[in-house]
Amino acid sequence: MSDPVIEVRELRKTYGSGDTAVHALRGLNLTVERGEYLAIMGASGSGKSTLLNILGCLDVPTSGSYLLDGIDTAEFDEARLSLLRNRKIGFVFQSFNLIPRTTALANVELPLVYAGVRRAERRKRANAALELVGLLDRAHHAPNELSGGQQQRVAIARALVTSPAMVLADEPTGNLDTESSREVLGILDRLNAIGRTVVLITHEDEVARHASRTIRVVDGQVAGVLV
Amino acid sequence: MRLLEIGLFAVRGVTANKLRSTLTTLGILIGVASVILLIAVGNGASTAVQQSIAGLGTNILTISPQRGGGGNPSAASSSKPLTVADATALADRTEAPDVKSASPVSSTSATASVGSTSYSVSQFLGTDPAYFETTNSSVASGSLFSTDDVAQGRKVVVLGATVATQLFPAADPVGNTVLVNNIPFTVIGVLAAKGSSGLQDGDDIAVSPLTTVQNALTGYAGLSQIVVQATTADTLPAAQAQATTILNSRHRIGIGQTADYRMLSQEQLLTARTATTDTFTVLLASVAAISLLVGGIGITNIMLVTVTERIREIGIRKAVGAPKSTILGQFLVEATMLSLFGGALGVAAGVVGSQFTIAGIKPVIVPSSVLLAFAVSALIGLFFGSYPASRAASLRPIEALRHE
DSSP states (O other): OOOOSEEEEEEEEEESOGGGOEEEEEEEEEEEOTTOEEEEEOOTTSSHHHHHHHHTTSSOOSEEEEEETTEEGGGOOHHHHHHHHHHTEEEEOTTOOOOTTSOHHHHHHHHHHHHTOOHHHHHHHHHHHHHHTTOGGGTTOOGGGSOHHHHHHHHHHHHHTTOOSEEEEESTTTTSOHHHHHHHHHHHHHHHHTTOEEEEEOSOHHHHTTSSEEEEEETTEEEEEEO | OHHHHHHHHHHHHHHHSHHHHHHHHHHHHHHHHHHHHHHHHHHHHHHHHHHHHHTTOSSEEEEEEOTTOOSOGGGGGGOOOOOHHHHHHHTOTTTOTTEEEEEEEEEEEEEEEETTEEEEEEEEEEEOTHHHHHTTOOEEEEOOOOHHHHHHTOOEEEEOHHHHHHHOSSSOOTTOEEEETTEEEEEEEEEOOOOEETTEETTSEEEEEHHHHIIIIIOSSOOSEEEEEESSSTTHHHHHHHHHHHHHHHTTOOTTSOOSEEEEOTHHHHHHHHHHHHHHHHHHHHHHHHHHHHHHHHHHHHHHHHHHHTHHHHHHHHHTTOOHHHHHHHHHHHHHHHHHHHHHHHHHHHHHHTTSOBTTBOOOOOHHHHHHHHHHHHHHHHHHHHHHHHHHHHSOHHHHHHOO
């Protein structure tokens, strides 16, 4: 059996200091195997978003270790972290975070530009990613010309265009209606089916049911494994 | 490849939000244009003052009587008045080859009246026709008086512009009669306006033949002034030396004795002019500094707002794996494009604006101010366009993303 994709040990994250310090994570341990579909649940303020941000290398822990593909991320400098974000991680936000006034195609191409992929190849792969999320006909629309569900699908296309080892999604259906949620979850299911590791945060049991494993974060620690 | 991509991102960044880019350009444009224009106006005013001083005549010596001086210390009261004979001697070609003319002047203040209108003329002068040329006075309407008028003692007068408008608000004064201290004078001409130099209104003047004024108003006691014109500005020192020699011999003033007259050369006016120009230079410099400061603050503001508004975008770019250097490059190129474009438009606006007369001053562009304004604005735009972006790019992606 191969190494786990994610191995987190005694992870702590503290905001502020002294009396006003907020402990978002208090010694959290977590292992995610390759190809797993993990749902993280928890009340708001439980630290689940902080955990996902650290897993996505968008934030750094105060202490503890995070091994991504067996390598300790604490050893990485900013330049290598950005490389890591570009190659290994696809991140989907609750609020989509598309670049405004820029077409869907250009948004999806963005990670490939930073990866140094040539123009023609980039166009091909971005179109393929848009086709996968069923938005090829919307390629030249700006985000404000798309519905919330369509924007989130563009964001997912952007997350998977670099063929990352894992896709992290922070409440991807939080701002979407039932129909759009179903489409987005369908795409994530298909990604998992072709072998990608998917980690998502959710409030809803309905969404968590798509996952192969669900954990609950309470007060900055993993409370228990739900089946 | 990489550089081209950064350039394309920058172009897209600039064109993505046209209103924002337009406002940024406008900020830089106003900064640059105001600096160029203000300095041009200041320079124009300075030039105008220099020209008006030059208009007073650059090769004049003014000789006036000095009270308390005297050839013989034991007889201080024996100081001699300046006479018409003195003036004639000063104009002698052989004794004073560098003197072009010497005009005797007898001046007084007088009340002039036309019907019920009366006006107190501060300088009522009696002199000869050469005086007009010496003082660069030209006639606006009518004519000047002649040597014959002086010889005959005719009661004619040439009015300064101020006096003419005071006495004849609507009508043409030429040909009319003016009562000066109740003596009738015929107006034969009006002088062209000279403007005021310093405190004195150069147009509050009336000029008549010397003989007439001495006869009717001042008497024959002595002249108020002799105005000497040197042949050129360069021969002024020589003319001054010759005039001093002639007067000293005529007034019997020995070496080391105090003269009973005072000779003011143009040096004093030149000194005054230099002082005026210096004042304007200081004024110019402060105006330039303030405009640059204000322009710079405007550019700083708009650039800071522009970048702050885009910190979230920087966060997104970082989240998908953009290295700091690439983000920095993009913002640097964007700031450069906006600064150069805005600066070029500002130079154009400044140059066009200075073609118009502003508040009576014809602006004169100082070439170095164009360069200075452009360079400073471009540098400020560059710095405040890229420095906040560099700070944002140094943030962790999640911090930049959370920025609202």
